[in-house]
Amino acid sequence: MDLTHLSAGEQLDALERGEVSSRELVTAHLERIARHPEYNAVVTVDTEGALAAAAAADGRRAGGRAGGPLLGLPVTVKDSLETEGLRTTCGAVELAEHIPGRDADAVARLRTAGAVILGKTNTPTMCQAIETGNPLFGTTPNPHDPQRSAGGSSGGPAAAVAAHLSPLDLGSDLAGSLRLPGHYCGVHSLRTSYGIVPTRGHIPRPPGWLSTSDMLTLGPLARSAADLDLALGVLAGPSPDDGVAWRLELPAPRHERLDAYRVGIWADDPYCRVDTETRALLEEVAKSLRERGARVDDSTRPVHLGDSDRLFQSLMFAGSSAGASSEAFATEEAAAGQLAADDRSPRAAYLRARTMRHRDWLLANEERRRLRRQWAAYFTDIDILVTPAAPTAAVPDQTGVPVPERYITVDGERRGYWDQTTWLNLAAPVHLPAATVPLGHTCDGLPLGVQLIGPHLADRTVTHVAGLLARHL
Template sequence: MDLTRLSAREQLRALERGEVSSRELTTAHLERIARHPEHNAVVTVDGDRALAAADASDQRRASGQAGGALLGLPVTIKDSLETEGLRTTCGAQELAGHVPERDADAVARLRAAGAVVLGKTNTPPLCQDIQTSNPLFGGTPNPHDPQRTAGGSSGGPAVAVASRLSPLDIGSDLAGSLRLPAHYCGVHGLRPSYGIVPTRGHLPRPPGWLSTSDMLTIGPLARSAADLELALSVLAGPAPDDSPAWRLELPAPRHERLPEHRIGIWADDPYCAVDAETGALLERLAKELLDAGTYTDDTTRPVSMADSDRLFQSLMFAGSSASATPEAFAAEVQLADTLAPEDRSARTLYPRARTMRHRDWLLANEERQRLRKRWAAYFDDIDILITPAAPTAAVPDQTGVPVPERHITVDGERRPYWQQTTWLNLASLVHLPAATVPLGHTAEGLPLSVQLIGPHLADRTVLHMASLLTEGR
């Protein structure tokens, strides 16, 4: 039996029953990584320490000692999360020799639960692209078509899971960085509710920083919704500094059976129209839900996509300025000062947002809080909102194309490159849990997913719906 074909839960069950050892599982995945260099997903392998950790896990089981929820399970970690004693580069040349002395908080939780870290997975430089290639390690192609992108910035994690190099990976998501690669590579990805998984130790904020973006989350990628739930049970909880007083108990799913749910469907929008195959997937899913007796609402919209996206971009660009060098930021301020006050075109959004005054940020944040209230009111009547994950399936890789010249094509129409994540940004702005779930394929065999968005802290409702939608597929 090829052990790498087992899901994370299946591997743990086999360990619990004594059918396989952690060393055997770890060896099987290390060997698969070595046999398939074409994936270029696991860019730093920690083989010796992984085998030592596996042996220690086996000894704990043999002696009957208590173990964590992931005891002996091999996992990989996105190279933007710091790992003690193991190179962490975030794909950047200036961090090529960075070997942290401490695990990121999320990584520490995995290790405390008994996970065996196989190595680190590829990411674009400083997580600042939505395809995965960097000068240190090269590109990570889509496993379904090497001419297409794996997405980014968690492209390495998605490919590692899709190619069975690892049953579980931990990535990060700000502007769809986890959910887009999951969609393009045909695996499951979860962006948890903001704040329930600690983010300290995540780059590209410089090593040693304690803060990260106010929209960044850390979440899992896996080959099933059940495995996402397993990972979330380990990752979720208050940050270490808050743990003496605070506890986190996520609510159970709102309902058990599919027909009990009230489902919103946002299948298309003129602001970011989807292609025919994506539209057909949403149409088929809507029919399946109706046939199952599930209430659906395909007309009510919680917010304006255009307004939401503009606010998202402003807050994202503002937050990204924190790690700019003083010289670079001074140049940006100088550029912004030359802009005519009446010029509010798209080209001025970036420089204005990067250099906005604190008062302007406070006003933008107030607008975000009002949007959060609108989403909460929407979820008073709706349990889950289903949207496209992206306008299309995986697009051609454009690593060699200058960023200003990059674009995507949607049913023959040339569209902006960054519209790949517009649908995903709906949830990022307002701190909601969201998952991308593979439910079909294009005529060319590329994976197609939908996005599930749930109420704040209803992560288990999102994951339960993902399970219901994928059962029997």
Template sequence: MILRRTLLVACTAIAAAASMATTPAAGRSRAGATKTPGTASLHLAPAREQLSALRRRTVTSRDLLEQYLQHIARTNPALNAVATLDADGARAAADAADRHMAETGKPLGALHGLPITVKDALETRGIRTTCGSPDLSAHVPDRDADAVALLRAAGAVIVGKTNVPVMCQDIQTSNPLFGTTNNPYDGTRTAGGSSGGAAVAVAAGITSLEVGSDLAGSLRLPAAYCGVYALRTSAGIVPTRGHVPRPPGWLTSSDMLTLGPVARSAEDLEVLLDVLAAPSPADAAAWKIDLPAPKHSRLADYRVGVWPDDPRCHVDRSTRQLLDRVTELVRSAGATVDDTTRPVNLADSDRLFQRLMFATASATATDAGFADDVAAADKIPADDPSGLFLHSRTMRHRDWLRANEEREKLRDHWAAYFATHDVLITPAAPTAAVEDQTATPVPGRWITVDGEKRPYFDQTAWLNIAGHVRLPAVVMPAGKTADGLPLAIQIIGPHLADRTVIDVAKHLARRLPEPVRPPAFTA
């Protein structure tokens, strides 16, 4: 059945890719890159090398784009990472970038002429934006999401949109419009979600950079499963207007949502962070975002907490061994290591996370649907664990204010922790990529950890630590299983220490084995 489904998805994707290619827009050297490709395969180089070549004019944006389009044609049918391709619009933008450079001798911006893809939850002017929902199958925005506008202002060339689950409401990536996005290492495993298409595109060399979104690990889980880097940015440093959901046209978004970069190296995360970290347009006249430099320049100077496992969400043998190796690596580098650290109670933190997540998701419920939720919640005792979803979703504003106060106290607790620790390293997930279960309704899904059946959403329990308390967190590849699947760790830092968590990832990448790359990367 898995083979039949995979072949069906691949065939559907081939047909869709052929159609999209002719349809107008409407419709690792060390630290993460492979050995530097020649000009003819520059699209596989790190983003910073591509940008350098574009500025030196040793390659044109149009030539680089054509390399990408050919690679997409070869690899996307089997992966189904790109949902909507805007080849014509991208060619026009690349040509405009080349003309500008020829006429002025200056780049358009930090991303001058760089072809990239964008998650199909971010509105893109003139390019179909569906968020995987049939209700938005014909939605072509006339305005960019604020983050997309920042990309264009920096000179990026938007090639297309990457696949998501319907309205980003799953941690696997599949929808009725475009089908399932396949893990590039093993087609029977999930790519994660909701930024599954984004992570697969980066892993497979379809793009060097992506912008994804993260509420409950939606950016970091796919990165962990696909062997790439991702940064959940500190809350408030990247504008989120234009992210679906909320519905198109809304000016607000979830108070727990952040946008951040996906890349194949920590250095490339920083390239995109420098573009995305900006105030919203309404605030840009009065202030700017100037993130602090990394806390230290040497790994030996860092004070590192390591939380390798927890009874609330045990990790499997491979992941625990990975954390043990990373711990010894950090200690051997001379850093101060605290591997008994437990900054919060994982179960209590996760429960608060869930309450706040369920509450914020209620904003877009229909009046009738919300009324039904209220009626159903009233029938469940307040202390009944089975009522967590409904009671959280329908809580009164006074109850939300108290939950938010609990969050602020937890943030204070984290601030006190980071007064004595610079970063915290944790697992990214309990296991490597789990089996794809997109054909099974969520209530029937589970994961297996060392032979033990565990709840489906345990996949994100470690990622949720950072989400509601607005902390930056990098997920990076740090090893692999005996079967060759990527294994990842998470690096969490204090609020606004985005450059610090990236810096620690850079130091670790120089000491860890090179990440395994999927076959599609050099296809």
């Protein structure tokens, strides 16, 4: 039996039964990483630290001492999350030698739970791309087809899990950074409800900052929905500053059985058309749900996809300006001031959002609050919404192509490069939990999945339905 092909839960069960040691598990994964450099997913390996942590975990088990829920489990961590004593670069040349003196809060929770950190997984420079490549470590290809994109910015984490280099990875998601790679690489991913997993220690912002984007969340990638839920139980909770008085108790799944769920299906939309195979998968999901007794609503829409997407982009660009240098921001302000009033180009929208006045941000934030209310109303009658994860399965890798020249093809039609994340952008501005679930393959053998979006703080409903769909479909 190849230990690296066991899920995180299966590895923990084997540890608990005494069938395998943490050292054996860690060694198996370290050897697999070394044997398969072509995946280029784990870019910093902590062999010495991982083996020492594994030995300590084995000692605790042998001595009958209490350990956390992940005791002895090998895991990896996206290179955007700071790790004490272990290089954290976020793919940026200027951070090539950055060795943090403190773990990111979420990484600390993994260690407290007993996880053994094997190393760091690749990400585009400062997480600012939806493919994974950077000048320090090069490109991470899709494990199913090296000519295809692994997605980004958590492409290294998704590829590591898909290639059995790690059973579990901790990544981050703003514009689909967990879910697009999960979809492209055929693994499960969970964008947690905003605010339930502390984000301090995530780059960007620059090292040492205490704040980050007001739409960024951290979450796991794994090979099963059960493993997502396992990681959720470890990661979710108030920040260390708030933990003095606050507690978090996520509600149980809304129902126990699939036939009790009320499921919304949003299979396609004129604003961002999906390809034939994706649409067929959504139709098959709706058919299977009906056959199993679930109540399916494929006509009601929570929001307007285009309006939601434009608001998301505006808030995202505005928030990202905090990390710009004073000189770079001054240049953007000057360029925005020279725009013609009737300029509606993507560049103009970007510059206006990046340099918006605080009053304009407050107005956009009010629009976001109203959008959240629309979603809440929708989820009074619907338990979970199923949408496409992206217009297609994994697209050809374009990390070597200048960004303005990149594009995707949907059923033979040339489309905008950023259309890859339009469906994923639904959840971010309104702070909702969302997962991607692999449910099939294209005729070319590429993974194909769907996105699940749940009510705010209904993360366990999302992981539960993800598991039910994976089991039944």
